[in-house]
Amino acid sequence: MNEQGKVLLRIRDVAFALHTAGDYGQALNRIRLQKFVYLVDVLGKCFEVLPPQARHIVYRHGPYDKRVQNAVDVLAFRGFVKIVKAVADESGNLSTDYVLSGAGQKWVAAMLRSEVFLARYGVARAVGEEVERLGWHRLRELVYAEPTFVSNRPLGYGRVLKTADVRTRSAGSLLTLADRILSAGFPSPQVTPRLLTRAFFDYLERYARISG
Amino acid sequence: MDLSPEQLEALRQSAADMAIVAAAGTGLDPDIIRKFFLAAKQFVVTHKAVLKDKHFAFVLGKITSGHKLTKQRMAQELANGKSVIEVDEELAFVSAQSGKVTLTGAQERGNKARSIELLCWGTWGFSLAAGVLLKDEDLSNPSSVPPTPNQWKRPIAQIVEILDDHMGRVVKREQGVKYWKDKGKRILLNPDGGTERIFHRSLFWWLGENVSDLIRIAGETRGLGQDAMDILMVTSAGSFIIEVKWLGNNGSKKYGQLRIDQGLLQVKLYLENDKALIWGHLVCYDGRSEEAHLKESCFDASQKHADCLEPSILFLDSKTPSEIADALKK
Numbered sequence: 001m002n003e004q005g006k007v008l009l010r011i012r013d014v015a016f017a018l019h020t021a022g023d024y025g026q027a028l029n030r031i032r033l034q035k036f037v038y039l040v041d042v043l044g045k046c047f048e049v050l051p052p053q054a055r056h057i058v059y060r061h062g063p064y065d066k067r068v069q070n071a072v073d074v075l076a077f078r079g080f081v082k083i084v085k086a087v088a089d090e091s092g093n094l095s096t097d098y099v100l101s102g103a104g105q106k107w108v109a110a111m112l113r114s115e116v117f118l119a120r121y122g123v124a125r126a127v128g129e130e131v132e133r134l135g136w137h138r139l140r141e142l143v144y145a146e147p148t149f150v151s152n153r154p155l156g157y158g159r160v161l162k163t164a165d166v167r168t169r170s171a172g173s174l175l176t177l178a179d180r181i182l183s184a185g186f187p188s189p190q191v192t193p194r195l196l197t198r199a200f201f202d203y204l205e206r207y208a209r210i211s212g
Numbered sequence: 213m214d215l216s217p218e219q220l221e222a223l224r225q226s227a228a229d230m231a232i233v234a235a236a237g238t239g240l241d242p243d244i245i246r247k248f249f250l251a252a253k254q255f256v257v258t259h260k261a262v263l264k265d266k267h268f269a270f271v272l273g274k275i276t277s278g279h280k281l282t283k284q285r286m287a288q289e290l291a292n293g294k295s296v297i298e299v300d301e302e303l304a305f306v307s308a309q310s311g312k313v314t315l316t317g318a319q320e321r322g323n324k325a326r327s328i329e330l331l332c333w334g335t336w337g338f339s340l341a342a343g344v345l346l347k348d349e350d351l352s353n354p355s356s357v358p359p360t361p362n363q364w365k366r367p368i369a370q371i372v373e374i375l376d377d378h379m380g381r382v383v384k385r386e387q388g389v390k391y392w393k394d395k396g397k398r399i400l401l402n403p404d405g406g407t408e409r410i411f412h413r414s415l416f417w418w419l420g421e422n423v424s425d426l427i428r429i430a431g432e433t434r435g436l437g438q439d440a441m442d443i444l445m446v447t448s449a450g451s452f453i454i455e456v457k458w459l460g461n462n463g464s465k466k467y468g469q470l471r472i473d474q475g476l477l478q479v480k481l482y483l484e485n486d487k488a489l490i491w492g493h494l495v496c497y498d499g500r501s502e503e504a505h506l507k508e509s510c511f512d513a514s515q516k517h518a519d520c521l522e523p524s525i526l527f528l529d530s531k532t533p534s535e536i537a538d539a540l541k542k
Contacts, residue, residue, distance in 0.1 A: 174213070174223075188326070206225045
């Protein structure tokens with residue numbers, strides 16, 4: 001897939017992230033947007049949604065994919081996303097909060113009439129429900145507790161986060177293990193993607209608390 | 213998967229969340245299950261003066277009546293021999309039926325209906341989902357004490373040493389579990405649910421407390437259609453099965469050497485049928501004579517799966533410490 005195609009996929013992901021966050025009264029700044037999209041990528045495995053070819057890397061404020069920023073810039077330029085707040089921090093970096101505009105809302109509604117987008121949207125909704133349950137202010141610590149990021153963060157900026165790689169200490173490995181833990185002993189286990197997502201977020205929350 | 217201590221602990225804490233695990237076994241909403249267990253346990257604790265000698269079960273029902281279960285209603289149903297009480301997650305009464313209030317009865321009921329159940333013997337509660345035992349605990353005295361360093365903790369790889377610890381600290385001389393009906397004649401107890409259950413429950417508890425790399429333990433699973441006397445342990449390295457048997461005489465049945473082979477065959481079937489299992493072990497608590505223990509504890513190697521360890525045949529001593537001292541003097 002060429003670069004343009006990868007950005008197009010991220011345009012969809014950003015729209016779903018802002019739509020979900022908006023339903024909970026949340027605006028996402030560029031850093032929180034990266035984190036939300038990262039969690040959607042991670043949890044895609046539970047819902048059998050393939051991870052994107054475009055991947056996050058370890059960066060200064062957590063997992064980062066430049067195409068997510070490109071995507072939100074494109075959406076803002078086209079009027080699908082509104083910038084509701086722009087403040088400069090001490091270093092002069094501009095922090096902007098994004099929400100979907102009316103046109104953006106209509107565009108997402110139109111996308112959801114097509115079945116091809118429903119699975120990916122379902123993952124975003126599941127992530128949104130879990131972040132709402134645990135608190136949006138905890139988005140950072142939840143992402144920092146994700147096993148792939150935990151393993152790669154000490155190795156420096158630029159490391160590619162292969163979240164589905166079950167050969168390493170990754171989210172993919174942990175989800176496989178969590179499925180086994182939950183299924184153990186039951187004659188007909190009912191480990192749905194939603195339940196696995198719930199268990200995974202519970203794990204992130206506990207890890208964040210334990211590791212302080 | 214190689215986990216850090218913090219990751220293992222977080223995973224262990226998550227796996228200890230009964231509502232999530234029970235939801236995996238039944239397909240029900242974990243929040244509803246959580247409410248049910250909380251309400252049912254609270255009811256037992258609040259009315260323990262009335263319920264302390266009673267055996268009964270709360271089953272999570274799917275219909276809501278809106279009428280909360282009261283102490284009077286409970287007493288009335290129990291007096292009428294209706295010990296299986298169906299309630300909703302808020303403990304609103306749905307129905308009452310007569311039924312077995314043994315662990316086996318609860319397992320059969322749960323396995324058939326894929327239901328959630330709190331079986332109570334007084335204030336001792338067994339939490340079950342789809343017939344699988346998740347936890348047994350004294351509801352009036354929940355273990356809220358912070359964990360202290362435990363010198364008996366060992367990784368599952370040291371299972372032989374773990375079994376030795378359990379024998380030495382709990383089983384030997386009936387320090388932590390009663391199993392003799394007649395010590396002199398070496399006749400074992402045969403309680404409701406069978407002799408096996410005495411050893412199973414004790415070992416289940418010990419493993420749950422003392423296996424350092426354990427993430428989840430499940431008891432009495434019937435998933436593969438085999439005998440229910442087994443313990444399933446999940447660690448980050450894989451899942452392990454322990455089959456518990458007894459040998460000797462319980463006044464009603466006698467089991468000898470053949471029982472060892474039967475147990476091994478059972479473990480073999482487990483390992484062949486469930487690819488998630490990476491290792492199995494047969495533990496036999498031996499109530500036979502010392503002579504039979506020494507001479508008739510061999511097994512048929514053809515019945516042993518390659519991933520099954522050699523069985524542990526653990527002799528149950530019936531002599532008192534002074535008798536042992538006398539024997540040593542001679």
